[in-house]
Amino acid sequence: MIGRLNHVAIAVPDLEAACAQYRTALGANVGAPQDEPDHGVTVVFIELPNTKIELLYPLGENSPIKGFLDKNPSGGIHHVCYEVDDIIAARDHLKASGARVLGDGEPKIGAHGKPVLFLHPKDFNGTLTELEQV
Numbered sequence: 331m332i333g334r335l336n337h338v339a340i341a342v343p344d345l346e347a348a349c350a351q352y353r354t355a356l357g358a359n360v361g362a363p364q365d366e367p368d369h370g371v372t373v374v375f376i377e378l379p380n381t382k383i384e385l386l387y388p389l390g391e392n393s394p395i396k397g398f399l400d401k402n403p404s405g406g407i408h409h410v411c412y413e414v415d416d417i418i419a420a421r422d423h424l425k426a427s428g429a430r431v432l433g434d435g436e437p438k439i440g441a442h443g444k445p446v447l448f449l450h451p452k453d454f455n456g457t458l459t460e461l462e463q464v
């Protein structure tokens with residue numbers, strides 16, 4: 331069911347500093363910040379030859395990553411995102427296997443304009459897991 335690793339997301343306490351570090355210290359191709367108010371984050375994608383890094387910074391009062399940054403003030407790996415070709419079939423299969431789908435259980439449109447869902451970290455070895463339909 332899961333396919334390619336679409337991205338690894340890193341929550342950062344200072345988005346500009348993280349972008350500068352990837353651009354200069356790591357020589358990476360760093361995209362422009364994208365506000366995603368529906369998700370409560372600003373994201374920056376860093377294209378790698380085999381996947382992407384998604385830098386995350388809180389946007390708005392109720393950002394879902396605020397708690398994570400409070401607990402991890404230096405930032406940290408926040409989630410991984412796997413690609414699926416049918417997110418509804420994947421969701422229903424995972425729910426049937428007892429996994430918790432976060433939010434109202436319906437896919438939302440993510441930063442790539444594709445449907446995404448999140449699965450509770452406690453059901454996946456302490457790793458917040460995102461699915462993106464491609």
Ligand SMILES: CC[C@H](C(=O)O)C(=O)SCCNC(=O)CCNC(=O)[C@H](O)C(C)(C)COP(=O)(O)OP(=O)(O)OC[C@H]1O[C@@H](n2cnc3c(N)ncnc32)[C@H](O)[C@@H]1OP(=O)(O)O
Pocket residue numbers: 339366369371373384386394395396397398407408409411432433439440441442446448450451452456457458460
């Ligand atoms: C623009 C979309 C973009 C894209 O790729 O397209 C995105 O990726 S948007 C990314 C931001 N959105 C989300 O993360 C939505 C899903 N996340 C959530 O619903 C919450 O963050 C949640 C439920 C995972 C955590 O909520 P909260 O921070 O309030 O913490 P809790 O106390 O409820 O956590 C319970 C338990 O889980 C541990 N936890 C929390 N976050 C993570 C994490 N990222 N990775 C691993 N574990 C996590 C937390 O420490 C608690 O554990 P405990 O042992 O009970 O202390």
Ligand SMILES: [Co+2]
Pocket residue numbers: 337339384409411460
């Ligand atoms: Co993501």
